[in-house]
Amino acid sequence: MAIVTLDNVTYKYPLTDSPALKEISLQVNEGEFVAVIGPNGAGKSTLCYALAGFVPHFFKGELTGTVLVDGKDLLKSTLNEWVLHVGLAFQNPFNQISGAKYTVFEELAFGLENIGIPRDEMISRVETAMKLTGISDLADRSPYSLSGGQQQRVALTSILVMQPKVLVLDEPTSQMDPIGTREVFSVIRTLAEQGMTVILVEHKVEWIAQFADRVIALHDGQILLEGTPSEVLTSDLLQGKGFGISRYTSTAREAKKLGLWKKETLPVTLDEAAEGFS
Amino acid sequence: MHERLSFYTKRDSLLHRLNPLTKLTLVLGLLLIAFVTPWYWTPHVLLLIVIFPLSFIGKVNREFFRAFLRLIIPAATFLFLMQAFFQPIGQQVIFKIWFLDITKESLLFAFRNAMRIIVMVSSFTLFLLTTHPSELMSDLTRRGLPGQFAYVIISTLQIIPQMQAKAQTIISAQRSRGLDTESNFIKRAGSVFPLVGPLVFGSLVEVEERAIAIEARGFTSTHPKTSLRDIPDRNIDRILRWLLIILIIACIALRIWLS
Amino acid sequence: MKIQISDLYFTYPTGVEALRGISFMIESGEQVAIVGQNGAGKTTLVKHFNGLLQPTSGRVLIGDWNTKEHSVAKLARRVGYVFQNPDEQLFSKNVGIEVAFGPKNLGFDSERIQALVKDTLAMTELSDKTEMNPYDLSATWRKMVALASIVAMDTDIVIFDEPTTGQDAVNVTRIANVIRNLREHGKTVITITHDIDFCAENFERVIALSQGKVLLDGKANEVLGQEDLLATTYVDPPQLTRLGKRLGFKETVRNQEEFLNALKM
Numbered sequence: 001m002a003i004v005t006l007d008n009v010t011y012k013y014p015l016t017d018s019p020a021l022k023e024i025s026l027q028v029n030e031g032e033f034v035a036v037i038g039p040n041g042a043g044k045s046t047l048c049y050a051l052a053g054f055v056p057h058f059f060k061g062e063l064t065g066t067v068l069v070d071g072k073d074l075l076k077s078t079l080n081e082w083v084l085h086v087g088l089a090f091q092n093p094f095n096q097i098s099g100a101k102y103t104v105f106e107e108l109a110f111g112l113e114n115i116g117i118p119r120d121e122m123i124s125r126v127e128t129a130m131k132l133t134g135i136s137d138l139a140d141r142s143p144y145s146l147s148g149g150q151q152q153r154v155a156l157t158s159i160l161v162m163q164p165k166v167l168v169l170d171e172p173t174s175q176m177d178p179i180g181t182r183e184v185f186s187v188i189r190t191l192a193e194q195g196m197t198v199i200l201v202e203h204k205v206e207w208i209a210q211f212a213d214r215v216i217a218l219h220d221g222q223i224l225l226e227g228t229p230s231e232v233l234t235s236d237l238l239q240g241k242g243f244g245i246s247r248y249t250s251t252a253r254e255a256k257k258l259g260l261w262k263k264e265t266l267p268v269t270l271d272e273a274a275e276g277f278s
Numbered sequence: 279m280h281e282r283l284s285f286y287t288k289r290d291s292l293l294h295r296l297n298p299l300t301k302l303t304l305v306l307g308l309l310l311i312a313f314v315t316p317w318y319w320t321p322h323v324l325l326l327i328v329i330f331p332l333s334f335i336g337k338v339n340r341e342f343f344r345a346f347l348r349l350i351i352p353a354a355t356f357l358f359l360m361q362a363f364f365q366p367i368g369q370q371v372i373f374k375i376w377f378l379d380i381t382k383e384s385l386l387f388a389f390r391n392a393m394r395i396i397v398m399v400s401s402f403t404l405f406l407l408t409t410h411p412s413e414l415m416s417d418l419t420r421r422g423l424p425g426q427f428a429y430v431i432i433s434t435l436q437i438i439p440q441m442q443a444k445a446q447t448i449i450s451a452q453r454s455r456g457l458d459t460e461s462n463f464i465k466r467a468g469s470v471f472p473l474v475g476p477l478v479f480g481s482l483v484e485v486e487e488r489a490i491a492i493e494a495r496g497f498t499s500t501h502p503k504t505s506l507r508d509i510p511d512r513n514i515d516r517i518l519r520w521l522l523i524i525l526i527i528a529c530i531a532l533r534i535w536l537s
Numbered sequence: 538m539k540i541q542i543s544d545l546y547f548t549y550p551t552g553v554e555a556l557r558g559i560s561f562m563i564e565s566g567e568q569v570a571i572v573g574q575n576g577a578g579k580t581t582l583v584k585h586f587n588g589l590l591q592p593t594s595g596r597v598l599i600g601d602w603n604t605k606e607h608s609v610a611k612l613a614r615r616v617g618y619v620f621q622n623p624d625e626q627l628f629s630k631n632v633g634i635e636v637a638f639g640p641k642n643l644g645f646d647s648e649r650i651q652a653l654v655k656d657t658l659a660m661t662e663l664s665d666k667t668e669m670n671p672y673d674l675s676a677t678w679r680k681m682v683a684l685a686s687i688v689a690m691d692t693d694i695v696i697f698d699e700p701t702t703g704q705d706a707v708n709v710t711r712i713a714n715v716i717r718n719l720r721e722h723g724k725t726v727i728t729i730t731h732d733i734d735f736c737a738e739n740f741e742r743v744i745a746l747s748q749g750k751v752l753l754d755g756k757a758n759e760v761l762g763q764e765d766l767l768a769t770t771y772v773d774p775p776q777l778t779r780l781g782k783r784l785g786f787k788e789t790v791r792n793q794e795e796f797l798n799a800l801k802m
Contacts, residue, residue, distance in 0.1 A: 040677045040705040054490060080499045088494045091703065094440075095487035098495070099433030102412050109506040111495030114425070116504050123506070144440065147575070158495060174703040177575045177731050178771050203705060206776070244706030247734060247776040251793050260800050270776070274783040277800065444625065450589050451620045455686065456613040456642030472638070475628025479672050483624055 003197055004028040004051065004166055009065035011046060011055055020046040022221040023065070028166070028199060033192040035208040035229070036201045038218035039242030044201045047218065048090070048170040050074075051199060053082035070165045084115070087159035090170040093151035096158075097143045104146075105130075105139040108158050115162070125161045132194070133157045133187045149180025153187055166197045173204065205233050205246045209268035217243065234266035248273035285341075285406035293336030293404075297515040298414040299421065305401045307522040312397040315529045316536055318386075321393035329400045338407040342400075345407075350399050354392045361388035411435055417509045425503055429492075441477070448476045538565050538600040538615060538693040538725060540586060545595035547581055555581040557749035559595075565693070568716070568726045570736040570757070573746035574771035579729045582746065583696050586727070587616040599694070614643055617692040621699045623676075623683035632658070632674075632682050633667040639690040657689040660718055662711060677708050684715060695719055697728040701735050713739050737761055737775035737791035745770055762789030 006026050012019040020043045028034050038044050049055040056063040057079035067074035069085050089096065101107040105126060112122045130136045135153050138146065143154060152172055159167065169188065173181040181204070189211055192198045202208050208215060208229060215232040217225040219241055225232050232238070234249050248267045255261040255277075267273035288294075293301070308328065312321040333342035361384070363375075368383025415428035452472045453459055459469060540563040547556040555578045563569055571579050584590040585597045588609040597604040599615050617639070620626060629635035636657055640650045658664045661681045666674065671682050680700075687695065697716075701709045709732075716739055719726050730736050736743065736757070743760040745753040747770035753760045761767070761778050774782075781790040781799060790796045 039707050041675065052494065054493070058490065058493060079493065080496065083494050083496055088490070090487070090490075092484075092487060095484050096491040097488075098429075098492050099436045099488070100429050100492075101432075102410075102436075106412070106506055110492075113503050113505055114496035114499050114501070116499075116501035118504060119506060119508070122504070144436065155491070162495065171703070178773065179574065242705065242707040244709075247793070248780065251777060251780075251796055254793060255797060255800065258797065258801075260797070270779055270783065273780050277780070277784055447620070447622075448625045450584075451618075451626045453609040454587055454589065454613055454616075454618040454620070455626070455639040455690065456610050458608075458610045458642070472628050476625050479628065480622075480624035483672075 001030050002027040003030040003070055004199070005066070005068040006050070007066040007068075009050060009063065009067060011050060011063045012061055013046075013055075013059060014061045016061075018221075020221055021050060024050075024221075024223060025065075026216060026223060026226070028197060030165075030197055031195045033198045033200070033211065033213045035212040035215045036199065036218055037203070037205065037208070037215060037232075037243060038224075039244075041220075042218040043221040044218055045090075045170055046221075048088060048168045048199070048201060051166065051168045052086045052088035053077070053079050054088070057082070083164075084162060085164055086166045086168055087162055087164035088168045088170070089152075089155050089159050089172055091172065091174045093148055093155050093175070096155035097151065102142055103140050104135065104143055104154055107143050107154060108161055111158055111162050125163070129157045129160045132190065133160065147180065148176055149183040152176060152180065152184050156184070156187055156191075160191070166199065167191065169198065169200045171201050171203065173202070203244050205244065206248075206269055209233055209246070219243075230265060230268060233268045252276065285345075285403065286410045287338050287341050287407050288410075289337040289408070291335060291337040291408070293332065293338075293408040295510075296408075296518070297509060297511045298409050298417045299511070300515040300518050301405050301409055302414075303519045303522050305405045307526050308401040309398050310526050311529050312394045314533050316533055318390060321390065321397045324397050325393070325400065329397065329404060332404055333407075336404065336408045338404070341407055342404060345403050346400065350396055350403070353399070354396045357395060358388045358392040361391055413507065413509055416505050416507050417511075419503065420505060420509070425497075429497070441481075444480070445473070445477055448473055448480075451476075539563065539598070540694065540725065540727075541596075541598040542582075542585075543596045543598075545582070545585065545597065546593045547578075547585070547590060548593045549581075555749055559746075559749075559751055561744065561751065561754055563725060563727070566720070566723045566725055567742060568720055568740045569728070569742045569744060570740035571727065571729045571744050571746060572731070572733065572736060572767075572770075572772050573752070576748075577746040577770055578749045579746055580698060583618075583698065583727065583729060586612075586694065586696060587618050588612040589618075610642070613639070613690065613692070615693055617687040617690045617695045619684055619687045619695070619697045619700065621702065623671075623679040626683050626686065627671040627679060630670060631668050632663055632671055632685075635671055635682055636663075636685045636689045639686050643690060653689045653691055657685045660688065660715060661685040677704065680704065680708065681711065684712065688715065688719070692724075694725040694727065697726070697730075699729055699731065701730065701732045709735060733761070733773060734775045734777075737778065745772060757791055758789045758795075761791055 006024050009021055009024045010019050011021040036044055036047065046055060050067055053074055072085060074082060098107060098110050101110055108126045109122050112125060133153050133156060135157060138150060173184050176184060185207055188198065212229050215229050216223055217232050217238060225235055225237050233245060238245060246268050252261045252266045252273060261276060263276045267276050308324055312324055333339045362380060363378050365384055367387055368381045370382040371379045372382050373380055411432055415432055419425055419428045457469050457472055542559055542561055545556050545559040548554045559582060573579055585592060585604060586599065588604045588607060591605060599612060604612060627635055629638060633654060636654050637650055640653050658667055661684060663681055663685055671679055700712050716726055741757055743757045744751060745760060745767060752770055753763060753766060761774050764774050767774060775791055777796045778789055778791055781796060786799045788799060790799050
């Protein structure tokens with residue numbers, strides 16, 4: 001059952017010449033975990049903004065086509081309404097700290113204060129969300145005293161408490177160190193397993209291959225390819241267009257030419273590669 | 279690195295437990311009474327029998343006197359000297375320094391003004407020491423202050439230490455490009471833009487992202503806002519505020535009646 | 538130009554002892570990657586190379602210069618430092634002026650500056666963006682501008698602090714090309730990086746730091762093969778190294794070429 005539907009969406013930022021999104025049509029089912037890959041400039045962030053309503057309501061510009069989430073039409077809703085359906089988190093954790101609150105607990109409640117949630121429910125939502133994302137021990141800390149990975153988990157949790165139907169994550173681990181990356185991926189995986197609909201823009205294809213249900217490859221504002229992780233991440237179509245593919249894939253491709261890779265499909269993960277080469 | 283910029287000192291005292299608006303009214307009251315009441319010794323008396331004892335009641339006396347001696351006294355002394363020397367009033371010259379005539383009247387005038395300033399700054403200091411900015415803003419918002427206003431104030435307070443850290447990094451980066459920050463003044467004057475530029479432009483980039491982040495958390499929602507913290511406003515608060523208002527009105531009335 | 542670190546200790550004013558006895562030498566023209574978890578002391582160490590930090594004890598020699606005796610501005614002649622966040626550097630009206638800033642500070646004559654700027658912009662694929670305002674460019678290109686600004690200073694030693702963080706595959710390749718270019722010109726390149734695959738494919742020598750000390754220091758193949766030790770400072774081996782180990786290769790491989798060669802055998 002589709003919870004997100006984009007139908008022929010084209011969008012151009014104000015004062016630009018060419019559209020950032022060109023006739024994008026896609027569907028995401030409830031509970032699905034979809035990954036979006038593509039080189040910089042492909043329109044990944046714009047797609048995230050379109051899903052979260054910031055395009056066109058925050059950035060202005062012209063959007064044609066339909067964006068539906070949970071049956072509601074973006075062009076007929078205000079941004080205020082829309083943020084309750086779709087949560088958005090992005091690359092830089094520091095810029096996602098509101099600056100309005102002195103402790104993590106209050107930071108998490110910030111969004112709920114804004115939308116007028118009663119105090120008791122506020123507290124219960126925050127406590128539940130913190131347990132889910134594993135940051136209960138950070139409750140009394142100042143958000144500014146946290147590491148990058150901790151801040152990013154706080155950012156994710158602060159969106160989670162708003163109880164959106166869909167979670168859109170724009171490269172949440174790009175600025176993390178290995179530990180932070182692990183922490184953030186762990187949270188995302190937990191949320192996906194709990195049934196949250198997740199749309200994740202990522203470069204780290206090895207992880208996507210293990211946990212995503214579906215991968216969409218974006219190029220130059222359009223959907224180039226769509227399918228299972230294995231189908232998309234090993235596709236020859238991605239060659240030479242700036243997609244970052246796993247070294248297992250590229251090495252196996254070369255090895256195949258030399259007759260050293262015997263299987264039909266190329267590997268994306270370590271396990272697949274190890275299995276295929278031995 | 280400081281995590282936040284505020285004077286607030288956490289204690290368990292009568293002052294801390296007072297509602298922020300009450301404390302704000304107190305500050306206003308002290309200010310107005312000091313400036314409006316015609317009796318010469320008003321500010322001095324207020325300082326000794328109200329402000330100093332309150333610092334003890336608020337259990338922040340150590341911090342208060344540290345600020346008092348380090349900041350308030352030097353600033354007030356400077357003001358006093360400026361007024362005494364450069365605003366001559368009256369005729370009775372007490373002594374001369376070089377080409378400046380110091381009159382008795384201007385000394386008295388300057389002294390009273392300095393004391394008034396001291397009362398004003400001291401009462402604000404006391405307020406800041408015993409009131410968490412978050413608490414103040416929550417309370418004012420509840421009473422009708424626009425949420426955006428409160429946000430601007432608090433986020434500014436928190437962002438200043440972050441900005442300082444950022445400025446430090448920018449200085450390091452530009453020094454690493456050969457920018458001379460150690461030699462003569464003229465060279466240093468020319469280095470303002472490479473230091474301020476990234477701070478301003480870089481901040482603009484961040485500001486847009488932060489705007490999106492808070493928008494994503496309903497910041498511009500027109501829903502009536504609720505508050506996580508419950509800031510009590512007890513009967514004693516209300517009584518105190520009314521007493522202060524009556525006192526202020528009485529002083530103003532006295533001033534008008536006497537003139 | 539040699540870099541000589543002798544018994545370097547550094548404690549921050551806050552009391553944190555960030556470097557606890559580091560010694561090594563980097564020969565002229567070497568390509569070195571410094572890896573290790575956050576807090577191990579990587580940035581602290583590297584800030585000693587251009588004088589931003591001074592040793593609490595020990596000595597840092599850049600060529601024949603002791604960093605204690607020269608200002609940061611002076612050391613900038615020998616050591617270029619590319620900071621992680623380009624927005625903490627960029628301020629000029631256009632890319633050309635921005636890239637010329639460093640060379641200008643070093644007092645080069647205008648002919649040399651022009652030549653350096655032109656060559657550097659070509660190397661970083663920024664030639665067609667010379668007249669543009671850096672802040673009108675995307676984050677990807679701003680990164681290249683920041684890189685170009687330092688490379689244009691033509692220093693013997695260039696330090697990159699996390700150059701590939703947040704970059705897509707295309708830009709990582711661009712950055713790798715710049716590094717290879719520097720290598721061909723005989724420059725010493727030092728990088729701090731979390732991207733272990735990038736490290737494996739572009740650097741001959743790897744120094745792993747852990748808690749302010751040198752954990753491992755040697756040829757990339759040797760260091761990157763020591764999975765267990767590297768794990769103590771939260772460094773995962775490169776993808777192909779791991780695969781090689783799984784397949785039971787005798788030698789540690791670190792890039793596609795080595796892997797395929799080992800496979801053939």
